[in-house]
Amino acid sequence: MPRKAQTTKKRGERSAPMCARAYQFIKQQIITNELPLGAHISDREIAERLGVSRTPVREAILLLQREGFVEVTPRRGTRILPLSLDDMGEVYDILTALETLAVGLAAARGPSARELRPLSEAVRTMEAALRADDLITWITADERFHRALLELSGNRRLTQIGLNYRDQVQRAHVVAQRLRPLPAQSVKAHARLIALIRRGEVKKARQNHHEQRVRAGAEIVAAVTRFGLKNL
Numbered sequence: 706m707p708r709k710a711q712t713t714k715k716r717g718e719r720s721a722p723m724c725a726r727a728y729q730f731i732k733q734q735i736i737t738n739e740l741p742l743g744a745h746i747s748d749r750e751i752a753e754r755l756g757v758s759r760t761p762v763r764e765a766i767l768l769l770q771r772e773g774f775v776e777v778t779p780r781r782g783t784r785i786l787p788l789s790l791d792d793m794g795e796v797y798d799i800l801t802a803l804e805t806l807a808v809g810l811a812a813a814r815g816p817s818a819r820e821l822r823p824l825s826e827a828v829r830t831m832e833a834a835l836r837a838d839d840l841i842t843w844i845t846a847d848e849r850f851h852r853a854l855l856e857l858s859g860n861r862r863l864t865q866i867g868l869n870y871r872d873q874v875q876r877a878h879v880v881a882q883r884l885r886p887l888p889a890q891s892v893k894a895h896a897r898l899i900a901l902i903r904r905g906e907v908k909k910a911r912q913n914h915h916e917q918r919v920r921a922g923a924e925i926v927a928a929v930t931r932f933g934l935k936n937l
Contacts, residue, residue: 723755723757724762724764724768727751727755727757727765728765728769731751731765731774731775732774735775736872737876738876742786742787742876742936743784743785745781745782746766746775746784748763748766766783772873773873774873787936788873788876789936790926790930790934790936793877793881793925794926796870796873797874797925800871801918801919801922803855803867803870804851804854804855804914804918805911805914805918807860807863807867808854808858808902808910808914809907809910809911810859810863811854811857811859812905812907812911813907814859815905816902816903818903821899821902823849824857825899827846827850830842830846831850831891832892840883840887843882843887844878848875848878851871852868854914855867855868880934881925882925884929884932885924888921890920891917894914894916894917898914901913
């Protein structure tokens with residue numbers, strides 16, 4: 706291989722992990738609202754903070770743009786994109802379909818007690834958070850439950866797509882949950898779902914989760930609408 710080609714390849718190999726690091730850093734900042742919607746971000750400042758060059762940061766920003774997290778405009782920089790109510794409704798529709806499919810696949814294949822443990826632990830944490838009126842702990846445990854549910858499907862592509870959509874809506878979900886009381890009904894539905902999956906009741910498990918997803922999505926959108934918010 707010519708020396709120039711070897712050098713280019715080595716640079717690409719070195720850049721890949723730095724790009725992944727920058728991607729995860731920026732994405733986490735967006736999801737947790739450390740970078741609020743509408744904010745402009747500087748690839749130079751992020752590169753300095755991470756101790757990397759600007760190239761992997763720019764590559765990470767382009768990935769995030771393709772996923773709908775940011776908008777890159779020539780001469781104006783990079784802006785964190787808001788999530789409108791319409792956007793949120795579309796993502797909830799997709800997640801409802803994906804998670805309902807995941808539930809059916811999980812119930813059909815009969816997961817072991819060990820595989821179901823992340824779901825059970827998340828529900829126990831949510832129950833404790835309800836008693837303590839601890840919103841942040843509840844939201845974190847609920848997110849773990851839904852992510853574990855996707856992984857329990859056994860379908861790698863379904864899981865990857867579902868987790869990406871959960872990332873997109875997580876920031877808005879945190880804001881929206883603050884606008885309504887902690888939903889005890891959701892915790893009960895989650896507990897019922899685990900029992901249905903354990904027993905292999907595919908149809909009932911799918912119906913249980915679909916109804917819970919539709920109800921929760923409608924309640925969140927209603928809460929946001931009452932407060933007059935148009936973007937999250």
